[in-house]
Amino acid sequence: AQKITQTQPGMFVQEKEAVTLDCTYDTSDQSYGLFWYKQPSSGEMIFLIYQGSYDEQNATEGRYSLNFQKARKSANLVISASQLGDSAMYFCAMREGHSNNAGNMLTFGGGTRLMVKP
């Protein structure tokens, strides 16, 4: 089974509106971290936001917030007031905290392509 699932291959949003990008995950670990990255057409993977499994509050970073629903194993990214520069691929990723994590494994989803319309 896939560990990270992003069900939206592509999405459109009108400039200045908010958009939610979905991410569900699968793990049996109690300790894990969830990350969102943005990848513009230039290729660089840009870190956006982090949510730890023990964090009681949803993470926020500027216009980015993470809607963390632990019981449903979802970690959706919300971008408020979309800008044209937000057009990019967005990846959800997870690091699990099991004791044998010597490999520092970061598992990625398949990504969502967001297109912001002027």
Added chain:
Amino acid sequence: ETGVTQTPRHLVMGMTNKKSLKCEQHLGHNAMYWYKQSAKKPLELMFVYNFKEQTENNSVPSRFSPECPNSSHLFLHLHTLQPEDSALYLCASSQEVGQGFTDTQYFGPGTRLTVL
């Protein structure tokens, strides 16, 4: 984010060539990674180095050979590649403080490799 740099940004090579990809991190991190991103596939971890020691080789063919001479530099040596090895190769680094699931990986801009 210019903390992780990669050279070259683009590389075209024949199947019999030998080339190397270079990654340098300026963040003072103690772990470095190579990832492969192929079209229509999720990002795949290839190699991990913690404190200059390789701790992960994710079933990568031997035609890919990593080298980590110090905690700031990471190389990926390429030889006798196949056309299916064409992909974006991304380097990343992180500061591993023991609770791995909290440690963020920061990526470089990638090297887009084409094998003819």
